[in-house]
Amino acid sequence: MKILDRYISKNFIKSFLLSLIAFMGIFIVSQLFRVVKYLSDGRFTPKDAVMFIITMLPRIFIDVAPLAVLLGCMMTVSVMASNLEIISLKTSGISFKRIVITPIILSFFISLGVFFVNDSVYPEFQKMNRDLKRGEITLREAPIEKRNAFLRGENANYIYLMSKLNRKTGFAENVEVVDLNKDFSKAERIITAHEARYNFSKKMWVFKDANIYYENKDKKPQTVEYFADPKYSDIPDHFITTTVEPRTLTIKELKQTIREMTSIGGDTRELLVELGNRYSFPFASFIISFLGLALGGRYVRGTSAVSLGVCVLLGYGYYIVKASFEAFSSNGFLNPLIGGWIPNIIFLIVGIFLLYKAEY
Incomplete structure (x- = not known):
């Protein structure tokens, strides 16, 4: 790495971290009022309050990373411009486009970091945060009765769907079992029954008045009045509900759930919207860096109130556009995967254009 790249990298990383800490601090302070209320209501212990804030950190980081990159890029170029460093570099034959390539590359790696946190860390912390809000941080016995129970057979291509299941007695109502082919793309056999019961001694399900x-x-x-197949041996405790919270799933789990829900004709729109966001939003940090660098190149008199104001407006403008297209996707007007990327494409085009027209 050349001396110039090391110098620009150092300034950018410093500005980015300062901006990130500032934005995350603002969001954390905004949540303290809720934490204080939970403490006063007796819903939280002091330990729960601390855990509640900690489990929110990945989501706050993901949300504010694009703003921190935007402000970090703008501050880096603006400070260099106010110190006449950019003019000196231009005089020595180094173009402005060469100067900004380092922050752009670093922004891309930040996006990869956001992608990792969004897929690997955030879902687990979201589960913990949800349980805290529900008062379930301490281990409790799982509910005996489950409604809309759902399960994919272990190491097999079949799916259960039950409107009601008692995990203690093993009694289920309105049961449907779908046997699928090896590709998990087509049903080969469907079994329906008004009721079924799990035989704990034989470890298999017995369907009453089954239609095959x-x-x-x-x-x-x-x-068949009573139908049983040894391969249907999944115990009632393993069943989950079909109403899943997409934000608590990893990309791999989202894809699997979408596949399974599609196979039984379930609604996958919300899951597809979340999957689209998982792939598109992390790269907002990279895309929005072009805007920050262009702003820094246009407003060369330091980080003035005008440049800061424009920076914040553009940053929040991205969130507004993103939310708008997410609403279109949720309502069925757009393919969720395409809708997730349209804001990125729009802001990338605008950012590259403004960077090309920048003062330097």
């Missing part, structure tokens, strides 16, 4: 339908048209539908 086959994808193969040569096989006629069957009605």
Whole structure:
């Protein structure tokens, strides 16, 4: 790395970290009022209050990282401009485009970091934060009765769907089991029953008044008073509800849940919107860096109130545009994966154009 790159990197990282700490501090302070209320209501102990703030940190980091990059880029170029360093570099034959390439590369690596936190750290901390708000930080016994119970068979291509399941007695109502092909793309057999019971001694499900339908048209539908298959051996405790919180799932888990919900005709719109955001939002830090560098190049008299104001407005403008397209995707007007990337493409084009037209 050349001396120039090390110098610019040092200034950018310093400005980015200062901006990140400032923005995260603002968000944390805004949550303290809620924490104080929970403490006064007796919902939180002091330990719970500390854990509540800690579990919010990944989400705050993800949300404010683009703003921190935007402000960090602008401050880096503005300070260099006010110290006449950019003019000196230009005089020595170094172009402005060469100067800004280092912050752009660093912003890309920051985006990769945000992507990692968003997929690996944030879902687990979101679960912990949710449990804290529900008062479930201490271990409690799982509910005996589960509604809309759902499970994919272990090491097999079949899915259970039950409207009600008692995990103690093993009794279930309105049961549907879907056997799928190896690619998990087409149903080969569907079993429906008004009720089913898990035989704990034989470790298998027994379906009462079962209707069996086959994808193969040569096989006629069957009605069996009691139907059992040894492969349906999944215990009631393993079942979950079909109402999942997308933010608590990793990308891999989101894809698997979407696949399974699609196979049984479930609504996957919310899951697809979250998946689109997981892929698109982390790279906002990289995309928005072009705007920050362009602003720093236009307002060369230091980090003035005007440049700071424009910086914040553009930063929050991205969030507004992002939220608008997310609403379009949620309502079915746009493909969720495409809708997640449209704001990025718009701001990337605007950022590159403004950077090209920058003062230097």
